[in-house]
Amino acid sequence: MSLQEFLLLASALFSVGLYGALSQQSIVMIMMGLELMINAVIVGASAFWYFVSPDRPDGQVVVLLAVTAMAVEMAVGFAVTTAIFRSRDVDMTDMAADLKG
Amino acid sequence: MAQVLFWLCAIAAVVTGIAVFRVDSMARATFALLASFIFTAVTVLLLDLAYLGVLVILMMIMEMVIMAVFMIMFMMNPAGLMPMTMVHNQKGSLAIAVGTFVVLATGVLLVPWPGSDRARPDDPTMQLGEALMGSKMLVMIVLGLALFATMVATVVLATHRGRYDRYGDRLDRKRPDDPVPGGIGR
Numbered sequence: 001m002s003l004q005e006f007l008l009l010a011s012a013l014f015s016v017g018l019y020g021a022l023s024q025q026s027i028v029m030i031m032m033g034l035e036l037m038i039n040a041v042i043v044g045a046s047a048f049w050y051f052v053s054p055d056r057p058d059g060q061v062v063v064l065l066a067v068t069a070m071a072v073e074m075a076v077g078f079a080v081t082t083a084i085f086r087s088r089d090v091d092m093t094d095m096a097a098d099l100k101g
Numbered sequence: 102m103a104q105v106l107f108w109l110c111a112i113a114a115v116v117t118g119i120a121v122f123r124v125d126s127m128a129r130a131t132f133a134l135l136a137s138f139i140f141t142a143v144t145v146l147l148l149d150l151a152y153l154g155v156l157v158i159l160m161m162i163m164e165m166v167i168m169a170v171f172m173i174m175f176m177m178n179p180a181g182l183m184p185m186t187m188v189h190n191q192k193g194s195l196a197i198a199v200g201t202f203v204v205l206a207t208g209v210l211l212v213p214w215p216g217s218d219r220a221r222p223d224d225p226t227m228q229l230g231e232a233l234m235g236s237k238m239l240v241m242i243v244l245g246l247a248l249f250a251t252m253v254a255t256v257v258l259a260t261h262r263g264r265y266d267r268y269g270d271r272l273d274r275k276r277p278d279d280p281v282p283g284g285i286g287r
Contacts (some may be wrong), residue, residue: 003193035134050148065240
């Protein structure tokens with residue numbers, strides 16, 4: 001195992017997530033894409049901790065931060081979906097383009 | 102051995118990640134995402150990060166089960182009984198995603214990454230715990246605050262009609278203003 005292999009895995013996961021976040025219309029599917037992108041951050045940060053600076057805890061703290069960001073993104077995403085679905089029956093991003101400039 | 106396991110898990114993680122956006126059924130997409138998370142968590146476990154790997158696995162199982170419920174609530178085709186696609190600008194997104202991967206992979210392969218011959222800690226979990234309760238305490242405080250703000254914000258966003266809708270902004274209405282009157286009239 002080497003740092004490069006882990007970073008390749010992280011870039012592949014990030015790109016798949018980016019495709020999902022850009023192409024999907026459903027709000028819940030977009031959140032799935034974002035989760036995959038944050039997952040790539042987890043892989044990258046753990047690999048950097050293990051291969052570059054195992055004597056310092058910074059890499060592990062970044063992983064913890066990414067896990068928390070995932071939970072927050074999920075919770076707020078579902079709350080926003082619930083709110084907009086309740087007020088306007090919207091579950092697709094194309095129907096919620098009010099802020100498009 | 103670890104090398105073979107890593108490549109198996111890495112390929113499985115990417116394949117299930119792609120499957121999330123290819124399958125028709127929303128329930129299948131959710132569980133494909135769960136599989137992708139578990140495979141990546143195994144690669145994290147290979148790096149001696151036992152606590153963080155197990156944390157990711159446990160958290161993702163709960164999160165994806167909750168997500169499956171929301172999927173069935175909000176999606177028009179939860180069971181995938183008929184094939185359908187819900188995408189916009191697929192070619193553009195595909196080009197951007199492939200381009201991003203090519204740029205990142207080129208960087209990964211060309212940059213001379215630094216190595217480290219410093220000793221690894223005996224117990225990485227102990228290292229993380231001591232950092233969070235010591236030098237990285239500020240991170241933990243901010244995370245706690247952010248999680249609390251998230252709880253308040255999600256409850257406020259998801260509430261349908263709260264007491265301010267029923268009793269006015271100053272809560273001084275004698276009778277609640279409900280669309281359908283009834284109940285015990287308090």
